[in-house]
Amino acid sequence: MDDMQKMILEYVEEEYLEDEDEAIDVDTPLISGGIVDSFSMVSLKRFLENKYNISIPDEKATPEAFDTVDKICALVKEFI
Amino acid sequence: MSHIGSYDERVKNFSWSISEKELDYKPGDLINIGWYCTDRICEQGKGDKTAFIWEGMTGEERRYTFHDIRRASNTIGAFLKNQGIRPEDRVCLFLDRVPELYFGFLGILKIGAIAQPLFSAFGDEALLVRMKDAQTKAIITQRKHIAKVRRIRDQLPWLEHIFIVDYDGKHPLQEKETAFALDREKPVEKLDVYSTQAESPSVLHYTSGTTGQPKGVKHVHYSLISQYLTSKWVLDLHEDDIYWCTADPGWVTGTSYGIIGPWSLGITQCVLDKGFSAEAWYAFIEKHKISVWYSAPTAIRSLMKAGEEAVKKHDLSSLRHLTSVGEPLNAEAVIWSEKVFGLPFLDTYWQTETGSIMISNYPDMRVKPGSMGKPFPGIEAAVLDPATHEPFKEPGKIGLIAFKPGWPAMMRTYWNNEETYRAKFKNGWYLSGDRSSIDKEGYFWFTGRDDDVINTGGHLVSPFEVESALLEHEFVAESAVVSKPDEVNMEVVKAFITLKPGVETNDDTELKIMNFIRKKLSPLAMPQEIEFVDSLPKTRSGKIMRRLLHAREWGEEIGDTSTLENEE
Numbered sequence: 001m002d003d004m005q006k007m008i009l010e011y012v013e014e015e016y017l018e019d020e021d022e023a024i025d026v027d028t029p030l031i032s033g034g035i036v037d038s039f040s041m042v043s044l045k046r047f048l049e050n051k052y053n054i055s056i057p058d059e060k061a062t063p064e065a066f067d068t069v070d071k072i073c074a075l076v077k078e079f080i
Numbered sequence: 081m082s083h084i085g086s087y088d089e090r091v092k093n094f095s096w097s098i099s100e101k102e103l104d105y106k107p108g109d110l111i112n113i114g115w116y117c118t119d120r121i122c123e124q125g126k127g128d129k130t131a132f133i134w135e136g137m138t139g140e141e142r143r144y145t146f147h148d149i150r151r152a153s154n155t156i157g158a159f160l161k162n163q164g165i166r167p168e169d170r171v172c173l174f175l176d177r178v179p180e181l182y183f184g185f186l187g188i189l190k191i192g193a194i195a196q197p198l199f200s201a202f203g204d205e206a207l208l209v210r211m212k213d214a215q216t217k218a219i220i221t222q223r224k225h226i227a228k229v230r231r232i233r234d235q236l237p238w239l240e241h242i243f244i245v246d247y248d249g250k251h252p253l254q255e256k257e258t259a260f261a262l263d264r265e266k267p268v269e270k271l272d273v274y275s276t277q278a279e280s281p282s283v284l285h286y287t288s289g290t291t292g293q294p295k296g297v298k299h300v301h302y303s304l305i306s307q308y309l310t311s312k313w314v315l316d317l318h319e320d321d322i323y324w325c326t327a328d329p330g331w332v333t334g335t336s337y338g339i340i341g342p343w344s345l346g347i348t349q350c351v352l353d354k355g356f357s358a359e360a361w362y363a364f365i366e367k368h369k370i371s372v373w374y375s376a377p378t379a380i381r382s383l384m385k386a387g388e389e390a391v392k393k394h395d396l397s398s399l400r401h402l403t404s405v406g407e408p409l410n411a412e413a414v415i416w417s418e419k420v421f422g423l424p425f426l427d428t429y430w431q432t433e434t435g436s437i438m439i440s441n442y443p444d445m446r447v448k449p450g451s452m453g454k455p456f457p458g459i460e461a462a463v464l465d466p467a468t469h470e471p472f473k474e475p476g477k478i479g480l481i482a483f484k485p486g487w488p489a490m491m492r493t494y495w496n497n498e499e500t501y502r503a504k505f506k507n508g509w510y511l512s513g514d515r516s517s518i519d520k521e522g523y524f525w526f527t528g529r530d531d532d533v534i535n536t537g538g539h540l541v542s543p544f545e546v547e548s549a550l551l552e553h554e555f556v557a558e559s560a561v562v563s564k565p566d567e568v569n570m571e572v573v574k575a576f577i578t579l580k581p582g583v584e585t586n587d588d589t590e591l592k593i594m595n596f597i598r599k600k601l602s603p604l605a606m607p608q609e610i611e612f613v614d615s616l617p618k619t620r621s622g623k624i625m626r627r628l629l630h631a632r633e634w635g636e637e638i639g640d641t642s643t644l645e646n647e648e
Contacts, residue, residue, distance in 0.1 A: 015595060019224035021250060032357035033137050034176065037201060038382070038568075039537070039603035043594045050587035062385070063357055 001026065004076065009069050011047055016040065026069040033067075041066050048072065054079040082443035084313040087454065094457035096488055099309040103344070111301045112276045114157070114190035116308075117343035118150035119273070126346050133322075133350040133368055134179050142179060146346065149183055152262060154271035156180070156187030159260060163241055165218055167192030167274055168281060172211060172219040173329070174229070176200050177353035180245040180262055181329055184220050185339055189282055189301070192274030196284045196296075199330030200225055205549060205600045208232040209293050210286045211239065213496060220260070222246045230254065278302035284495055285332045287432040288533060288542035296495030297432045303336075304344060306436035306489035310456060311341030314428060315372055316401050316443045323349045324365070325374040331539065332432040333405055336489070337374055358386030362394040369398035376406035378537040380413045380425055381568045391420045401443060403428055406538020407570045408526040411450035427452055429526070431512060433504070435489030439481075439524050452516065452524040460484035462509065463518050466530075469507040475520045478527050482509035532562070532626055537569040541605050543626065546573060549600050553593055555583045560616050560624045564609065564633040575607035576616060576629055585612050 001009070005026050013024065016036050030036045036044060045061050048054070056079060065075045084090055105111055121127070127147040134142045144152070165171060171188045173195060175181040181197070188195040196214050198207060207228055211219070218241035221229055226244060233239055233256065240256060247259035276282070282301045286294040311317055315337065323342050327333035342349045350368050354360055356379065365373070383390075402417060402425045409427040417425045426441035429452045439461055441453035455461040462471035463479040472479055485505070494501040504511055515527045534541040543561035550559040558578045563571035577593070579585065590610045598606040617625045631638045 018227060020227070021248075022224065029137075029355075031355045032360050034353070034355040036355075037603050038356055039572075039606060039608070040598060042608045043591060043598060043606065046591050046594065050591060063355075063382070064359075064386075067357070 002073075004073050005069055007051070008048070008072055008076075012036070012044070012069065015043075015047075024069075026073075028069070029067050030069070031063040031067045036066065038063060044072075048076055052076055052080055082313075082316050083318070084316070084442050085444065087442050087445045087457070090313070090457040096305055096309075096458060099305045099488075103304070103308060105305070107278070110275050111278055111304065112189060112192075112273050113282055113301050113304050113340055113344070114153055114186040114188075115273045116304055117186055117340060118146060118153055121146045121343070121346040122150050124346065129346065130348045131343060131346075132179070132182065133348065134177075134353065135351070135364065136178075136353050144179070146343075149186070149343070151267045151269060152179070152183035153186035153190055154268040155262060155265050156184050156260075157190040157271050158187075158268040159265060160187065160193065160218065161191050163218070163243075163258070165191065165193050165241075167276075169193045169217040170196045170214045170284060172196040172198055172214070172216045174198050174200055174202075174207065174219055174221040174225055175245065176222065176224075177328060177351050178222065178245065180220065180222075182339055182351070183262070184245075185329065185335065186343075189276075190271060190273045192276050192280065194281050194284050195335075196286075197329050197335060198286070199328060199602065201604075202228075202330075202602045203598065203600045204228050204231050206294075206545075206602055206605070208235060210296070211236055213286075213293065214284055214296055217241065218243060220245060223248065226257075276301045279492070281492070283335060285335070285432050287332075288540040288545060289500070289531075291542075291544050292500070294542065294545065295497055295500060297332075297491045298493050298495055299435050299489065300492055303435045303489035304340060306487055307336050307340045308344045310437040310440075311337060311345055311347075314426075314437050314440045314442065314456070315341065315374060315403055317342060317345050317347045317372060319346070321347055321371045321400070322369055322398070323347050323372045323374070324352075324368075324370045325349065326352075326361075326376065326379060327374070327405075332435070333374070336436055337405075356382060358383050358390045359393075362390060362396065365396055365399065366394040371398050371400040372403075373399060373401075374403045374405065375425070376538045377404055377409045377413060378406065378569050380404060380409070380417065384413065384416050385568065388420050396421060399423060402426065403440075405430070405437075407535050408452070409450070414447065414449035424449070429453070429524070433491045433510075434483070434487075434512075435491060436487070438483060438487075448519075448523050450525070451519075452526050454522050454524070459487055461524070463516055463524075464507075464509060464511075469509065469511075472518075476517050478515055478517045480530055481512040481514045481516050481524070482506075483512065484508065485510050532630070534561075534563040534571055534573055536563070536566070536572050536604055539604050541573055543573075545601065546575065546597060546605050546607070549597055549605075550575060550577065550593070552600070553596050555579050555589060555593065557581075558616055558624070560626050560629055561607070562626055562630040562633055566608070572608040573605060574609045574611070574633060576611050576613050578613055578615060 325338040
């Protein structure tokens with residue numbers, strides 16, 4: 001796992017996971033899996049923008065693009 | 081042929097006794113929604129028919145017949161009774177869309193207790209306020225939400241029981257907590273259903289208002305009369321339909337039309353307990369051959385965003401009838417659905433307070449895209465002049481949507497708040513809080529709210545509740561919360577904030593405040609944008625002029641600013 005994957009995974013665990021026993025990894029569905037809803041996606045997008053000093057256009061911030069940590073990493077890398 | 085047939089004929093010959101007769105109900109009889117949705121269907125010989133197809137997060141699928149849901153609701157009802165739950169006790173359902181939510185709802189009603197469903201994404205404060213107001217005696221929840229309950233339970237002296245439906249034994253149970261596993265309980269074949277009558281309370285749904293805390297909308301078992309007939313005539317549910325209502329039972333659509341309506345008609349319904357994904361939704365429709373679909377404009381606009389290619393990958397030919405609720409359905413969405421599904425989404429309009437559909441488009445009535453449609457037969461609806469509370473006589477004038485009280489599913493009061501309930505009536509009309517006009521042909525056209533309440537993705541958010549929560553954040557000195565336009569959700573929450581002296585704004589300030597509200601209230605209430613300002617516009621008496629900020633966000637005329645204190 002690289003630094004970006006680790007950082008985003010930890011943030012999702014810290015901010016969005018309710019159940020302390022629930023484990024997620026870089027492939028776990030976040031949006032379709034009900035861990036992050038479409039409203040909360042905005043705060044996750046803001047976190048990424050702040051952390052990596054990027055701006056993700058709204059049309060790129062789709063539920064599909066945010067569905068796993070791996071997909072999020074791929075999206076972030078487009079704008080770094 | 082649709083159930084409603086000619087709308088005009090139905091209006092001419094309408095009486096709620098049509099519904100009563102079909103349900104074999106006579107005034108003065110006992111009436112229990114839990115019994116009607118399960119036992120009665122089994123007594124009609126449909127016990128082996130599939131009632132419920134449930135699919136979970138991981139794709140796990142479960143199927144239940146009407147006999148199964150009868151037994152499951154009996155089992156939960158009997159369990160609650162044995163735990164000391166009595167008629168009219170409030171029992172909160174704080175669950176994702178798991179089967180126990182649906183069966184628990186019916187089990188609570190069967191023993192005469194009051195079901196209080198709450199959206200499982202609510203944060204601590206939102207949960208606390210609603211349970212405190214209802215003096216909730218028991219909560220049924222699951223492991224993933226137990227931490228929220230534990231954080232607030234000391235502030236809930238009336239709460240005697242916390243039932244956990246998926247306890248796995250990994251951590252010890254704490255005070256007042258009991259494990260309840262439906263599949264490990266001995267099924268209860270026969271339960272003495274409590275003798276509820278027409279006016280016996282059934283459901284307590286909380287909704288947001290402009291000022292004050294959320295209001296508990298009290299419904300009664302007689303609401304079934306409206307919910308049954310509107311499900312039949314508007315959703316046009318037929319014996320062999322496979323129905324999918326995408327609403328969560330934490331909100332009124334999820335109970336009125338996600339439990340009561342379809343099951344009182346003996347219809348097979350599907351539930352997908354999963355977050356939104358266009359691909360997953362289309363696959364679900366294809367897999368289960370869904371024929372009637374009740375969804376929301378926000379979801380429809382999200383599907384539009386996902387594009388037509390996503391639709392083409394699936395065989396959606398099972399779809400027969402599409403309906404929508406929650407916020408106005410824009411004309412583009414209606415036209416789009418006709419193009420890609422070959423069927424228009426028909427808009428329906430109603431509220432938590434009305435309990436059932438009030439204004440709607442109907443299967444055999446001409447659809448005017450963007451219109452709310454016409455009042456359900458038996459519903460007297462009007463647009464009132466805001467100055468006189470008299471109905472406008474001429475078409476096209478924008479005013480207050482109002483209804484003559486008396487339909488079966490009308491709320492009976494706001495819990496502990498009779499004064500606010502009475503204030504909803506003027507001149508013999510129930511005021512919905514929404515505005516519209518009526519055209520020459522009697523179609524209603526929604527124009528907006530009559531107050532500051534924010535309708536985001538079909539859910540109402542009180543600016544007052546968000547502002548109050550913001551003030552509890554260590555950085556915030558003052559705040560004003562308004563709506564701002566949003567392509568998908570129609571509108572979203574925006575906060576204007578002045579910070580306390582010495583607090584610096586940096587990239588993380590906004591994020592910290594957003595997450596604070598998300599966890600305290602809910603993701604819906606979380607401001608999607610925060611604007612930090614030096615001061616907020618106020619009247620000379622010090623009241624924040626939210627109206628000015630709202631007008632700015634929507635590009636509207638600011639109007640009279642003569643009372644503005646800090647006008648430049």
